[in-house]
Amino acid sequence: MSNIHKDYIGSKFGMWLFLFTEILLFGGLFILYSTYLHKYPAEFHLAGKELNVYFGGGNTVALVTSSLFMAMSISAIQKGDKRLAIIFLGITLALAFVFLINKYFEWGAKFHHGIYPDSPTLLQRPKGEIIFFGLYFVMTGLHGIHVLVGASIIIYVLFMLKNEKVNKDDFVLLENTGLYWHLVDLIWIYLFPLFYLIV
Amino acid sequence: MPFSEFTTTNVSVAVIGVFILGFSSILTGLNFITTVHRLKMPEMKWTKMPLFVWALYATAWIQVLATPILGITVLLIFVERMFGIGLFDPAKGGDPILYQHLFWIYSHPAVYIMVVPAMGVVTEIIPTFARKHIFGYKAIAFSSLAIAFAGSLVWAHHMYTSGMSDTAVLIFSFLTFIVAIPTAIKVFNWVATLYKGSIVIEPPLLYALSFIFLFSIGGLTGLILGSAGTDIHVHDTYFVVGHFHYTIFGGTGFGFFGAMHYWFPKIYGRMYNKKLAVISWAILFVGFNILYFPMLVIGMMGMPRRYYDYLPQYHTGHLISTIGSWILATGLLLMFYNLFKSIKHGEKVGKSPWGAATLEWTTPSPPPTLNFVGEPKLTRGPYDYKGVEEDEQYT
Amino acid sequence: MSAENKHIVSYKTFVSVWVILMFLTAVTVWIAKIDLGFLNVVAALTVATTKALIVILFFMHLKYENRLFKISVFITFLILAIFIGFTFFDVAYR
Incomplete structure (x- = not known):
């Protein structure tokens, strides 16, 4: 077709609508978290203390910083600076992997202590703690999958930047990837205090 | 614990199917909302839109905002079957009633996803065959949005006997009556449209x-x-x-x-x-x-x-x-x-067997590729029947 | 592509936003160390929501988008709040 129609605002609005579905997808889990916190405040308090604030805090720094570079990458491409956009996006990607490696060690340590869903050690604990760790694995797990998906999309966009398919005049793909990435950050902003700090 | 979590039938595959279907529902809604906002012809103001489109717009918002809750619910069934986390299993501290909450938070709005477009259809058909401008255009358009919104307030009325708190029973029962208001607005407006119309x-x-x-x-x-x-x-x-x-x-x-x-x-x-x-x-x-x-x-x-x-x-x-x-x-x-x-x-x-006033009846039947021959012109409101061209054999 | 809605945010703005977010992260960790009982939950969520708002407004450009985007985001969070809040009509009164 000759009359290619590019709707910049429409494209971004569509992405926002998709993000709304993500917010409500996690929202279902937040409903569970809030009701179980209401039901088992003492158990959540004790179990939460077992999570390492340094792991959680470190990952918060990693994700927020990656969001910063993502945002700056968009500014860079808007200014037409392809090289800088690629560098910034590369840093974002690197920080995504820092987050995932960190998560791997954190989960690994828990598994090592026999704490994983349905484990004999966990089942001997009070019910509220079983639920706390259940929610911990489900929510950070689903979030981790989102980080992984986000990282894959970032790799794809890096190639698109390199090929100049994403450029100064047509960067909505990068911007929508950024929106997705910031949402992943946004959810972590809530997960961090809910699991690591409210103890 | 929900039956679906421990039945020996292969529910896991089925819930993955539901999850994928949910995506199709969400993407439909996403498409419709974006289309209504971005692809209306410039003269097509919000109050010039056919009320069927208004109904689809309201429905699309329910699809986008309610379906993800079903998504997480079926995902949790899957995860529970795989890993036995126990979020709904009382033996592990879970609360099965929460599963019902999650299920109905989506599944009540789901029935509005089904019925609101049908209401939109009725809103198109009635003025066409009454040859009369729709009564209460804005009220009908607004009631579609109101039904969509009210649909998110009432889910627990499916759960009166589940063992949830009496307070919740009372509040959800009260809220349920709210849905009757926009629905009745539509019915009264349809009847008022028929009144003194030249009905065919x-x-x-x-x-x-x-x-x-x-x-x-x-x-x-x-x-x-x-x-x-x-x-x-x-x-x-x-x-x-x-x-x-x-x-x-x-x-x-x-x-x-x-x-x-x-x-x-x-x-x-x-x-x-x-x-x-x-x-x-x-x-x-x-x-x-x-x-x-x-x-x-x-x-x-x-x-x-x-x-x-x-x-x-x-x-x-x-x-x-x-x-x-x-x-x-x-x-x-x-x-x-x-x-x-x-x-x-x-x-x-021909083009217009019913003599309807909306834009689709100005293009040939069946419509050509891209729907219209040349750029369509909006010369009348969707329910403005004065001087509508109608096929000869049906007048 | 037309020049519509092409607002370039400066690196400086983004870095300042990042500094504020880092500061708030430190604050929330610090508050969590003090035992305030239920107020800990309130404090943590207040800080988290502030951070979320900053991310949405600046990193996600919502501040520079038109009204449609802002209203939609508001409605989404309103619906989420209803889903969580109304569930408490049950769990809080059992």
């Missing part, structure tokens, strides 16, 4: 009128179920089965049939056999009521849902229902036979 009885109008009749029965029986006091008596009985068939089949189903008969000539450029369409409608309508009305009665008498057998006192009701189901099936077969046959063999029609 055609198959689509018959379906639209039966929608109003059947859906009103569905809606009013819904109020009986919505009040906690009466619900306790008829919960999980055939009364509920009768109620939702009146809303979903009598509502969505008849709306859908009405839409098929209304836009059929536009889609295929041919007209079905109208006499046969009226006959099949009559059989369908009679069969429907013979099938579902006895359910309301035996439900009141205490016939429970989901049993394949029953006590002798329910025999007559079941017998009448069964006979009704045969009549209904006959009507359906006749209707589909008529439509399918007419795709190839119906009489040819």
Whole structure:
């Protein structure tokens, strides 16, 4: 077709609508978290203390910083600076992997202590703690999958930047990837205090 | 613990299927919202949009905002089956009622996803065949949005007997009545549109009128179920089965049939056999009521849902229902036979067999690629019938 | 592509936003160390929501988008709040 129609605002609005579905997808889990916190405040308090604030805090720094570079990458491409956009996006990607490696060690340590869903050690604990760790694995797990998906999309966009398919005049793909990435950050902003700090 | 988490049938595959279907629902909604906002022709202001589009717009928002809750619910079933986390298992500290909450947070709005577009169809059909401007355009448009919003406030009215708190029963019962307001606004406006109109009885109008009749029965029986006091008596009985068939089949189903008969000539450029369409409608309508009305009665008498057998006192009701189901099936077969046959063999029609005022009737039937020949011009409101061009043979 | 809605946010703005977010992260960790009982939950969520708002407004450009985007985001969070809040009509009164 000759009359290619590019709707910049429409494209971004569509992405926002998709993000709304993500917010409500996690929202279902937040409903569970809030009701179980209401039901088992003492158990959540004790179990939460077992999570390492340094792991959680470190990952918060990693994700927020990656969001910063993502945002700056968009500014860079808007200014037409392809090289800088690629560098910034590369840093974002690197920080995504820092987050995932960190998560791997954190989960690994828990598994090592026999704490994983349905484990004999966990089942001997009070019910509220079983639920706390259940929610911990489900929510950070689903979030981790989102980080992984986000990282894959970032790799794809890096190639698109390199090929100049994403450029100064047509960067909505990068911007929508950024929106997705910031949402992943946004959810972590809530997960961090809910699991690591409210103890 | 929800049955789906420990049944030995392979629910895992089924819930993945549901999850993927959810995506299709979400993407449809996403597409419709973005399209309404971004691809309207410049002259098409919000108050110039056909009310069917308004209904689809409201529906699309429900699809986007409610479906993800179903997504996480089925995902949790999957995860529970795989890893046994126990979020809904009382033995591990979980609360099975929360599963019901999650399920109904989506599944109540889901019925509005089904019925609001049908209401939109009825809103198109009625003014066309009453040859009269729709009464209360803004009220109808607003009521679509209001139904969509109110749909997110009332889910727990499915759970009065689940063991949730009495406070919740009270509040959700009260909130449920709110939904009746925008629904009634629509019904009153439809009736007001018909009043003093020059009504032409055609198959689509018959379906639209039966929608109003059947859906009103569905809606009013819904109020009986919505009040906690009466619900306790008829919960999980055939009364509920009768109620939702009146809303979903009598509502969505008849709306859908009405839409098929209304836009059929536009889609295929041919007209079905109208006499046969009226006959099949009559059989369908009679069969429907013979099938579902006895359910309301035996439900009141205490016939429970989901049993394949029953006590002798329910025999007559079941017998009448069964006979009704045969009549209904006959009507359906006749209707589909008529439509399918007419795709190839119906009489040819022009642009506008009904003399409707919305834009789709200004393009040839069937519409060419990209829908319009050249850029369409908006010369009238969607319900402004003065001087509408209508095909010769049907005037 | 037309120049519509092409607002370039400066690196400086983004870095300042990042500094504020880092500061708030430190604050929330610090508050969590003090035992305030239920107020800990309130404090943590207040800080988290502030951070979320900053991310949405600046990193996600919502501040520079038109009204449609802002209203939609508001409605989404309103619906989420209803879903969580109304569930408490049950769980809080059992």
